[in-house]
Amino acid sequence: MGLRALTHFRLSRKINRSLTVSFLLFLLLAVFGIFMALPLIFAVSNAFKPLDELFIFPPRFMVSNPTWDNFLDLAALMGNSWVPLSRYIANTLLITIVGTAGHILLASAAAYPLAKYRFPGSRALFTIVVLSLMFSAQVTAIPNYMVMSWLGWINTQWSLIVPALAFPLGLFLMKQFIEQLPDALLEAAKIDGAGEYRIYWSIVMPNVKPAWLTLLILQFPMLWGSDGGSFIYSENLKTLHYALGQIALGGIARTGVGAAVALILMVVPITLFIISQSSVIQTMATSGMKD
Amino acid sequence: MQANTTSQAVPQTVRGARTSRRALLWRELKRNKHHYVLLSPYMLLFFMFTVLPVAFSLLLSFFYFNMLEFPRFVGWQNYSRLLLNDDVFMIALKNTFLFAVITGPVSYIACFVFAWIINELSPKVRAFMTLVFYAPSISGNVYFIWLIFFSGDAYGYLNGFLLKYGFILAPVQWLTTEKYILPIIMIVQLWLSLGTSFLAFIAGLQTVDRTLIEAGAVDGIKNRWQELWFITLPSMRPQLLFGAVMQITASFAVADISISLAGFPSVNYAGHTIVTHLMDYGTIRFEMGYASAIATVLFGIMLGTNMLTQKLLRKVGE
Numbered sequence: 001m002g003l004r005a006l007t008h009f010r011l012s013r014k015i016n017r018s019l020t021v022s023f024l025l026f027l028l029l030a031v032f033g034i035f036m037a038l039p040l041i042f043a044v045s046n047a048f049k050p051l052d053e054l055f056i057f058p059p060r061f062m063v064s065n066p067t068w069d070n071f072l073d074l075a076a077l078m079g080n081s082w083v084p085l086s087r088y089i090a091n092t093l094l095i096t097i098v099g100t101a102g103h104i105l106l107a108s109a110a111a112y113p114l115a116k117y118r119f120p121g122s123r124a125l126f127t128i129v130v131l132s133l134m135f136s137a138q139v140t141a142i143p144n145y146m147v148m149s150w151l152g153w154i155n156t157q158w159s160l161i162v163p164a165l166a167f168p169l170g171l172f173l174m175k176q177f178i179e180q181l182p183d184a185l186l187e188a189a190k191i192d193g194a195g196e197y198r199i200y201w202s203i204v205m206p207n208v209k210p211a212w213l214t215l216l217i218l219q220f221p222m223l224w225g226s227d228g229g230s231f232i233y234s235e236n237l238k239t240l241h242y243a244l245g246q247i248a249l250g251g252i253a254r255t256g257v258g259a260a261v262a263l264i265l266m267v268v269p270i271t272l273f274i275i276s277q278s279s280v281i282q283t284m285a286t287s288g289m290k291d
Numbered sequence: 292m293q294a295n296t297t298s299q300a301v302p303q304t305v306r307g308a309r310t311s312r313r314a315l316l317w318r319e320l321k322r323n324k325h326h327y328v329l330l331s332p333y334m335l336l337f338f339m340f341t342v343l344p345v346a347f348s349l350l351l352s353f354f355y356f357n358m359l360e361f362p363r364f365v366g367w368q369n370y371s372r373l374l375l376n377d378d379v380f381m382i383a384l385k386n387t388f389l390f391a392v393i394t395g396p397v398s399y400i401a402c403f404v405f406a407w408i409i410n411e412l413s414p415k416v417r418a419f420m421t422l423v424f425y426a427p428s429i430s431g432n433v434y435f436i437w438l439i440f441f442s443g444d445a446y447g448y449l450n451g452f453l454l455k456y457g458f459i460l461a462p463v464q465w466l467t468t469e470k471y472i473l474p475i476i477m478i479v480q481l482w483l484s485l486g487t488s489f490l491a492f493i494a495g496l497q498t499v500d501r502t503l504i505e506a507g508a509v510d511g512i513k514n515r516w517q518e519l520w521f522i523t524l525p526s527m528r529p530q531l532l533f534g535a536v537m538q539i540t541a542s543f544a545v546a547d548i549s550i551s552l553a554g555f556p557s558v559n560y561a562g563h564t565i566v567t568h569l570m571d572y573g574t575i576r577f578e579m580g581y582a583s584a585i586a587t588v589l590f591g592i593m594l595g596t597n598m599l600t601q602k603l604l605r606k607v608g609e
């Protein structure tokens with residue numbers, strides 16, 4: 001007992017840490033932390049600047065008389081547009097929610113057998129998924145467009161949603177996470193007479209909630225930030241990001257509104273991450289590639 | 292299942308062995324049918340939108356195809372033109388390699404170093420600093436914030452600052468001057484690049500076995516650098532491998548940032564990358580065969596670099 005208390009005490013004190021080096025490292029962290037945070041703080045502060053502060057020389061970093069003017073201007077602008085703002089929001093929400101929820105569902109359904117069983121083709125399939133992490137989506141952009149046009153999905157939201165369902169990173173992370181669920185849990189369910197689908201749905205899924213959130217936080221910003229790419233050209237199908245991007249492109253006259261737009265676009269994914277951070281870290285601990 | 296297999300696999304003749312192996316495979320497939328059912332929706336889409344396009348792109352790179360006429364087979368012509376006759380591609384290649392050589396490793400090391408320092412903090416501060424470093428990579432495509440920093444007039448923040456303190460007398464056109472374009476894109480790319488691998492490192496560091504560190508201290512590890520090299524890095528090898536893949540792939544795929552900061556095409560192609568070159572031919576000139584050759588070269592470079600790095604990283608701490 002005494003020994004355990006002693007080791008416990010040593011654990012809570014850091015071993016092998018010199019104070020000077022710690023100080024220097026934390027200083028480094030602080031400096032780069034400021035570099036990382038400045039543009040975001042600046043984006044927030046800019047969104048609340050009145051016109052005269054946006055164009056002051058020399059430029060001032062922080063806002064001194066915060067105002068909601070930029071947001072009101074944005075609302076007025078969108079109110080006058082041919083397609084109402086709510087439509088853009090609905091489009092983005094549809095793509096983001098269906099794309100993310102579907103991805104979590106399909107990726108975990110595929111990850112469960114890959115993580116827990118060996119069967120003909122299982123190794124090969126997983127290897128292909130890992131290999132596909134090694135190149136980016138731009139490589140397949142052109143044939144993807146042709147596949148979409150054969151399917152007749154050009155200018156429909158399917159062209160954005162369906163490929164997103166099968167992104168490789170989600171399957172990879174989900175598989176690594178499911179792997180460390182205890183086999184005993186699955187065995188017990190099997191003895192109780194549960195079939196594979198039942199096990200997937202009522203044993204695996206509830207136990208991988210942290211991984212759901214991780215897939216969510218990786219998938220969500222990607223779809224949320226989607227501007228429709230080359231697939232969507234009807235104005236009433238365009239996304240919020242596209243619409244807001246068009247306003248921000250209005251140049252000098254739209255500086256303030258552009259800042260409001262930037263704030264709206266970044267606030268949602270960042271909030272999501274704040275909520276899900278601890279689950280995400282828990283999942284990422286299993287993200288490693290084994291030999 | 293094991294007993295079942297051996298009793299079945301006793302071969303009398305070669306032919307008998309073959310049929311029994313086929314029967315065995317069939318039985319295996321049948322026994323696992325639920326697993327295939329679970330796999331199939333994902334795999335179907337994955338093959339349709341990832342595997343098939345790669346194969347298709349490879350095939351198309353040997354054709355001349357403009358989306359209107361029927362594709363015409365041209366053999367290696369696209370590749371020879373790309374590698375021997377396309378000066379702009381050479382600029383794109385050079386820029387892409389600069390990204391890969393500079394932002395790739397720098398962002399990878401930054402991901403690890405910052406995760407490593409953050410790991411020493413108390414949980415509350417740790418969560419906060421993780422957010423600070425991770426936020427840029429998920430904050431949507433808001434890197435147009437940087438446009439205001441580097442804006443060419445006196446209202447640009449950098450110009451404003453430099454003018455005020457007398458470093459320069461006239462505003463500098465940061466985003467349209469050749470020599471500044473690439474470094475600026477690199478800075479913004481680095482700012483955005485502490486993403487998935489950074490999280491993986493944060494998480495990996497928290498799972499390093501405390502008793503190993505204790506034991507190491509007893510065995511004569513004297514400072515944090517030794518602890519890092521002998522204990523932390525080897526225990527994190529799986530995350531290090533994963534992070535490398537993420538960072539390498541991202542550093543070869545720079546395009547959006549270049550386009551929104553420096554324009555498309557950028558001045559004298561100063562910010563041109565393989566991906567923007569691909570977009571040029573694929574979405575503007577509609578030379579699909581040629582664009583596919585570019586995509587295939589990029590695919591080869593990405594895959595090759597990743598495999599090589601995996602080989603090297605497996606040696607960490609061995």
